[in-house]
Amino acid sequence: MTNIPDNSWWYQKELVEEEARKFDPRAKVKLKTGWVWKMSDALTNSATAIMDTVYFPADWTWAECCNKMCHEVRGHVKQFSFFGFGNPKVGIVLMTFIYGLLFFPILLAWGRYRIELHACATEWEHFFRGQKGFKALEDYILNEWAPHQADSISGKMYVYAVPKFWARWGYNRKAKKVIAKVKAELDQKS
Numbered sequence: 001m002t003n004i005p006d007n008s009w010w011y012q013k014e015l016v017e018e019e020a021r022k023f024d025p026r027a028k029v030k031l032k033t034g035w036v037w038k039m040s041d042a043l044t045n046s047a048t049a050i051m052d053t054v055y056f057p058a059d060w061t062w063a064e065c066c067n068k069m070c071h072e073v074r075g076h077v078k079q080f081s082f083f084g085f086g087n088p089k090v091g092i093v094l095m096t097f098i099y100g101l102l103f104f105p106i107l108l109a110w111g112r113y114r115i116e117l118h119a120c121a122t123e124w125e126h127f128f129r130g131q132k133g134f135k136a137l138e139d140y141i142l143n144e145w146a147p148h149q150a151d152s153i154s155g156k157m158y159v160y161a162v163p164k165f166w167a168r169w170g171y172n173r174k175a176k177k178v179i180a181k182v183k184a185e186l187d188q189k190s
Protein backbone atom coordinates (compact mmCIF):
# COMPACT_ATOMS: atom_id res chain seq x y z
CA MET A 1 0.00 0.00 0.00
CA THR A 2 1.25 3.48 -0.78
CA ASN A 3 1.51 6.15 1.90
CA ILE A 4 -1.89 7.61 2.63
CA PRO A 5 -1.66 11.09 4.19
CA ASP A 6 -3.84 11.92 7.22
CA ASN A 7 -5.99 14.37 5.29
CA SER A 8 -6.57 11.95 2.39
CA TRP A 9 -10.06 11.67 0.95
CA TRP A 10 -9.70 7.93 1.53
CA TYR A 11 -10.74 8.44 5.17
CA GLN A 12 -13.93 10.14 3.93
CA LYS A 13 -14.58 7.65 1.21
CA GLU A 14 -18.34 7.55 1.88
CA LEU A 15 -18.65 11.27 1.26
CA VAL A 16 -16.78 11.04 -2.01
CA GLU A 17 -18.77 8.00 -3.10
CA GLU A 18 -22.03 9.76 -2.31
CA GLU A 19 -20.96 12.71 -4.47
CA ALA A 20 -20.09 10.36 -7.34
CA ARG A 21 -23.51 8.70 -7.17
CA LYS A 22 -25.20 12.08 -7.46
CA PHE A 23 -23.94 12.24 -11.04
CA ASP A 24 -24.38 8.56 -11.84
CA PRO A 25 -25.68 5.89 -9.45
CA ARG A 26 -23.29 3.34 -11.02
CA ALA A 27 -20.14 5.34 -10.34
CA LYS A 28 -17.43 4.03 -8.02
CA VAL A 29 -14.34 5.67 -6.53
CA LYS A 30 -10.91 4.16 -5.93
CA LEU A 31 -7.45 5.18 -4.76
CA LYS A 32 -4.70 5.62 -7.30
CA THR A 33 -2.27 3.05 -6.03
CA GLY A 34 0.16 0.87 -7.90
CA TRP A 35 2.84 1.32 -10.49
CA VAL A 36 0.54 2.12 -13.44
CA TRP A 37 -0.27 5.56 -12.04
CA LYS A 38 3.39 6.36 -11.43
CA MET A 39 4.26 6.27 -15.12
CA SER A 40 3.90 10.05 -15.40
CA ASP A 41 3.38 13.07 -13.15
CA ALA A 42 0.22 13.88 -15.06
CA LEU A 43 -1.26 10.52 -14.08
CA THR A 44 0.01 10.66 -10.49
CA ASN A 45 -1.47 14.08 -9.74
CA SER A 46 -4.85 13.98 -11.46
CA ALA A 47 -8.20 12.24 -11.29
CA THR A 48 -8.82 9.58 -13.93
CA ALA A 49 -12.09 7.94 -14.92
CA ILE A 50 -11.99 4.44 -16.41
CA MET A 51 -15.27 2.75 -17.22
CA ASP A 52 -17.53 3.23 -14.15
CA THR A 53 -14.73 4.08 -11.71
CA VAL A 54 -12.95 7.33 -10.83
CA TYR A 55 -9.42 7.01 -9.47
CA PHE A 56 -8.17 9.79 -7.18
CA PRO A 57 -4.64 10.40 -5.85
CA ALA A 58 -4.15 9.50 -2.17
CA ASP A 59 -3.02 13.03 -1.30
CA TRP A 60 -6.25 14.72 -2.45
CA THR A 61 -8.73 15.87 0.18
CA TRP A 62 -12.38 14.83 -0.10
CA ALA A 63 -13.26 18.41 -1.11
CA GLU A 64 -10.80 18.30 -4.00
CA CYS A 65 -12.31 15.03 -5.20
CA CYS A 66 -15.87 16.35 -4.98
CA ASN A 67 -14.89 19.44 -6.91
CA LYS A 68 -13.76 17.30 -9.83
CA MET A 69 -16.63 14.83 -9.65
CA CYS A 70 -18.94 16.39 -12.22
CA HIS A 71 -16.15 16.41 -14.82
CA GLU A 72 -15.19 12.80 -14.10
CA VAL A 73 -18.63 11.23 -13.69
CA ARG A 74 -21.19 13.28 -15.59
CA GLY A 75 -18.45 13.89 -18.13
CA HIS A 76 -16.26 10.81 -18.51
CA VAL A 77 -18.20 7.93 -16.90
CA LYS A 78 -21.23 8.93 -18.99
CA GLN A 79 -19.01 8.99 -22.07
CA PHE A 80 -17.85 5.44 -21.35
CA SER A 81 -21.50 4.53 -20.97
CA PHE A 82 -22.45 6.27 -24.22
CA PHE A 83 -19.70 4.58 -26.22
CA GLY A 84 -20.56 1.26 -24.52
CA PHE A 85 -24.20 1.46 -25.62
CA GLY A 86 -25.30 1.99 -22.01
CA ASN A 87 -22.57 -0.07 -20.35
CA PRO A 88 -19.48 1.88 -19.22
CA LYS A 89 -17.42 -1.33 -19.15
CA VAL A 90 -18.12 -2.03 -22.80
CA GLY A 91 -17.29 1.61 -23.57
CA ILE A 92 -13.60 1.06 -22.86
CA VAL A 93 -13.07 -0.28 -26.37
CA LEU A 94 -14.35 2.72 -28.32
CA MET A 95 -13.19 5.23 -25.70
CA THR A 96 -9.61 3.97 -25.86
CA PHE A 97 -9.65 4.21 -29.61
CA ILE A 98 -11.22 7.67 -29.76
CA TYR A 99 -9.23 9.08 -26.84
CA GLY A 100 -5.90 7.67 -27.87
CA LEU A 101 -5.86 7.32 -31.61
CA LEU A 102 -8.45 9.43 -33.40
CA PHE A 103 -7.00 10.85 -35.65
CA PHE A 104 -3.38 10.91 -34.60
CA PRO A 105 -1.97 10.70 -31.05
CA ILE A 106 -0.20 14.07 -31.11
CA LEU A 107 -1.46 17.49 -32.31
CA LEU A 108 -4.31 15.89 -34.25
CA ALA A 109 -5.88 13.99 -31.38
CA TRP A 110 -9.31 15.25 -32.22
CA GLY A 111 -11.03 12.49 -30.20
CA ARG A 112 -9.14 13.33 -27.01
CA TYR A 113 -9.80 17.02 -27.54
CA ARG A 114 -13.54 16.51 -28.04
CA ILE A 115 -13.88 14.13 -25.09
CA GLU A 116 -12.12 16.56 -22.73
CA LEU A 117 -13.98 19.57 -24.10
CA HIS A 118 -17.27 17.82 -23.49
CA ALA A 119 -16.33 16.89 -19.91
CA CYS A 120 -15.16 20.46 -19.23
CA ALA A 121 -18.35 21.92 -20.68
CA THR A 122 -20.33 19.58 -18.44
CA GLU A 123 -18.67 20.97 -15.34
CA TRP A 124 -18.92 24.63 -16.43
CA GLU A 125 -22.63 24.09 -16.97
CA HIS A 126 -23.06 22.35 -13.62
CA PHE A 127 -21.31 25.06 -11.62
CA PHE A 128 -22.76 27.99 -13.57
CA ARG A 129 -26.31 26.68 -13.12
CA GLY A 130 -25.58 25.96 -9.46
CA GLN A 131 -24.49 29.59 -9.01
CA LYS A 132 -27.58 30.80 -10.89
CA GLY A 133 -25.63 32.50 -13.65
CA PHE A 134 -23.48 34.59 -11.33
CA LYS A 135 -21.64 37.21 -13.44
CA ALA A 136 -18.31 36.73 -11.68
CA LEU A 137 -18.42 33.03 -12.47
CA GLU A 138 -19.23 33.77 -16.10
CA ASP A 139 -16.13 35.97 -16.28
CA TYR A 140 -14.07 33.34 -14.50
CA ILE A 141 -15.13 30.58 -16.89
CA LEU A 142 -14.38 32.68 -19.98
CA ASN A 143 -11.17 34.37 -18.83
CA GLU A 144 -9.53 31.85 -16.52
CA TRP A 145 -11.06 28.41 -16.36
CA ALA A 146 -11.61 27.61 -20.04
CA PRO A 147 -8.26 29.07 -21.19
CA HIS A 148 -6.49 27.13 -18.44
CA GLN A 149 -8.16 23.88 -19.47
CA ALA A 150 -7.45 24.63 -23.12
CA ASP A 151 -3.76 25.05 -22.30
CA SER A 152 -3.88 21.81 -20.39
CA ILE A 153 -5.35 19.74 -23.26
CA SER A 154 -2.84 21.25 -25.67
CA GLY A 155 0.03 20.74 -23.24
CA LYS A 156 2.19 17.96 -21.86
CA MET A 157 -0.47 16.60 -19.51
CA TYR A 158 -2.67 15.49 -22.41
CA VAL A 159 0.25 14.70 -24.70
CA TYR A 160 -0.29 17.80 -26.87
CA ALA A 161 -3.68 16.67 -28.18
CA VAL A 162 -4.19 19.70 -30.41
CA PRO A 163 -2.35 22.98 -31.08
CA LYS A 164 -2.86 25.64 -28.40
CA PHE A 165 -4.59 28.21 -30.63
CA TRP A 166 -7.08 25.56 -31.67
CA ALA A 167 -7.86 24.53 -28.09
CA ARG A 168 -8.15 28.16 -26.92
CA TRP A 169 -10.54 28.96 -29.75
CA GLY A 170 -12.66 25.84 -29.30
CA TYR A 171 -12.86 26.09 -25.52
CA ASN A 172 -13.84 29.75 -25.70
CA ARG A 173 -16.53 29.04 -28.26
CA LYS A 174 -17.94 26.16 -26.21
CA ALA A 175 -17.84 28.16 -22.95
CA LYS A 176 -19.87 30.96 -24.57
CA LYS A 177 -22.44 28.42 -25.76
CA VAL A 178 -22.77 26.83 -22.33
CA ILE A 179 -23.16 30.23 -20.67
CA ALA A 180 -25.80 31.33 -23.17
CA LYS A 181 -27.70 28.07 -22.68
CA VAL A 182 -27.80 28.32 -18.89
CA LYS A 183 -28.72 32.02 -19.03
CA ALA A 184 -31.61 31.33 -21.41
CA GLU A 185 -32.82 28.58 -19.12
CA LEU A 186 -32.63 30.86 -16.08
CA ASP A 187 -34.42 33.68 -17.94
CA GLN A 188 -37.27 31.34 -18.72
CA LYS A 189 -37.69 30.40 -15.09
CA SER A 190 -37.79 33.98 -13.80
Ligand SMILES: [Zn+2]
Pocket residue numbers: 071076116119
Ligand atom coordinates in the same frame (compact mmCIF):
# COMPACT_ATOMS: atom_id res chain seq x y z
ZN1 LIG B 1 -11.14 14.92 -18.26
